[in-house]
Amino acid sequence: MTNAAVLFEERASKANRKIAIATLNTEKTLNSLTLEMVDLLYAQLLKWQQDDEISCVFLHGAGPKAFCAGGDVQQLYHSAIEQPGGPCEYAETFFEHEYRLDYLLHTFNKPIICWGHGIVMGGGLGLMAGCSHRVVTERTRIAMPEITIGLFPDVGGSWFLNRMPGRIGLFLGLTAAKTNAADCIYIGMADRFIENAKMAEVLASIEAIDWQGDNSEHSGQITAVLRNFEQQSIAAKPTGNIPAHYDSIQQLTDQNSFYDIVDAIIQQPSEDPWMSAAAAALKHGSPISACSINQTLSSTKHMSLAEVFQYELMLVTNTVRNPEFVEGVRALLIDKDKSPRWQYDSVRTVPSEVLEKLITPPWPVNPLADLKPLA
Numbered sequence: 001m002t003n004a005a006v007l008f009e010e011r012a013s014k015a016n017r018k019i020a021i022a023t024l025n026t027e028k029t030l031n032s033l034t035l036e037m038v039d040l041l042y043a044q045l046l047k048w049q050q051d052d053e054i055s056c057v058f059l060h061g062a063g064p065k066a067f068c069a070g071g072d073v074q075q076l077y078h079s080a081i082e083q084p085g086g087p088c089e090y091a092e093t094f095f096e097h098e099y100r101l102d103y104l105l106h107t108f109n110k111p112i113i114c115w116g117h118g119i120v121m122g123g124g125l126g127l128m129a130g131c132s133h134r135v136v137t138e139r140t141r142i143a144m145p146e147i148t149i150g151l152f153p154d155v156g157g158s159w160f161l162n163r164m165p166g167r168i169g170l171f172l173g174l175t176a177a178k179t180n181a182a183d184c185i186y187i188g189m190a191d192r193f194i195e196n197a198k199m200a201e202v203l204a205s206i207e208a209i210d211w212q213g214d215n216s217e218h219s220g221q222i223t224a225v226l227r228n229f230e231q232q233s234i235a236a237k238p239t240g241n242i243p244a245h246y247d248s249i250q251q252l253t254d255q256n257s258f259y260d261i262v263d264a265i266i267q268q269p270s271e272d273p274w275m276s277a278a279a280a281a282l283k284h285g286s287p288i289s290a291c292s293i294n295q296t297l298s299s300t301k302h303m304s305l306a307e308v309f310q311y312e313l314m315l316v317t318n319t320v321r322n323p324e325f326v327e328g329v330r331a332l333l334i335d336k337d338k339s340p341r342w343q344y345d346s347v348r349t350v351p352s353e354v355l356e357k358l359i360t361p362p363w364p365v366n367p368l369a370d371l372k373p374l375a
Helices: 035-050 073-082 089-107 123-129 145-149 157-161 168-175 181-186 196-207 215-232 242-252 258-267 273-284 287-300 305-320 323-334 352-358
Strands: 006-012 018-024 054-061 066-068 112-116 119-121 133-136 141-143
Touching: 006 035, 006 196, 018 035, 018 196, 035 054, 035 089, 054 066, 054 196, 054 215, 066 112, 066 123, 073 089, 073 305, 073 323, 089 123, 089 305, 112 123, 119 123, 123 157, 133 181, 133 215, 145 168, 145 273, 145 287, 145 323, 157 168, 157 287, 157 305, 168 242, 168 258, 168 273, 168 287, 181 242, 196 215, 242 258, 242 273, 258 273, 258 287, 287 305, 287 323, 287 352, 305 323, 305 352
Parallel strands: 018 054, 054 112, 066 119, 112 133, 119 141
Antiparallel strands: 006 018
8 A cells, every 4th residue: 555645556357458446545534535536536537438458447445434434624624714705716626626527437438336335425425426336335324414514415416316215315415314235225326235345356256257348248247246246245234224214204304395394304203313313413404504405406306417517516616605614614523512603593594595696606607517418
C-alpha cells in the first residue's frame, strides 16, 4: 500500500485481457472523497474505458470499516465559510467534478463491480449507484444522513430514491434511517449479498474468466461469478429492517400534505428502535432540508438521469451557499455540540421564497449542460 489517495492496479486475466482495480485509500477518514480523489478516479476511468484490454473494473475501499463515508464534509464546510453566502470555490468545484464522475459510472461502457463493504453514505452511495454490479456484505451500512447537516441526498439521490418501492425513498431521505445489506437489495441499491471474507476469491474468479464476446457478454460472465458466491453466502445474510416496516412506512407517508407526513413520522407512537431513530433524525434535522428533499423528489420524478444531475448540481450549489449547511456541519462535526440552530423551527415555517431561491440557477449556464443523455 502507498500513501496515494486512490490506488490503481491492473491484473492479467484470460483471453489477453486485464482486470482493473481502483481502491479508495484514505482509511483514516473512512475513504471520504476529496477533490483529488474524484479527479484521480475520473481520469483513470476514462483511460480504462478506452483501453480494449480492460474487461471490467473492480471498485472498493481500503480497510475494514467503510467503502466510502461520503464527501469530505469538513473541507466543504471550510470552503463555505470563506465567503458566506457567495461562491464557494472548492465546494462548488468538488460537486461539479463529483457529479461528472458519478455520471461517468452510470454511463460506463464496461462492467464495474462495486464492493460496498462497511459504511456507504453520501458520495459513496453516488459511486455505488452508478456501478453495474453492486455487492453488499454482512457489515454494509447505508444511510442518507444529509438532513442532519442541512444538505439533501445528492449525486443522484433524487434518481435512486424515486425508484425505490412505494414511498421508501421519501422516508429514507427525510429520516436518515440506516439500512443493511438485505435492505439495500430490497430497495434496489444493491444486486448481490456476498460475505466480505470472500472478496479475494471473487477477484480471483473474475480474473479466471475466459472473456468471450462484447461488454454485454462480459457482464453476464461476471453475474455468473457473483451469483455463485452469493449462493455460498446465504447463511450470513442479515435480516432487513425495511421489509418488516414497509406497511408502516406506507401508512405514515400516505397523508394529505407533506407537512402531515412530517407530523405523522415524528409523532408515531413506536417503541421500535429503528423507527424511533428515524423519527428522531427528522425531528432534529434541518427543516429547510426536509422541505427541499420533498420538493426535489417531486420535481425530478420524471426527469432523465442527465436532467437529475443538472438539477441537483444547481440545488447543491445554492445549498452550500446557504448558512443552514454551515450551521449543520458546525454542530455535528466542528464544535460537535449536536445542537444546530436552524433558521426555522419547523417545516411549516420555511418560507416558499427560501425554497424557490434554492432552485434558482446561480449561473447563466449549468456546468453540466454538456452531459450526454443515455441512449
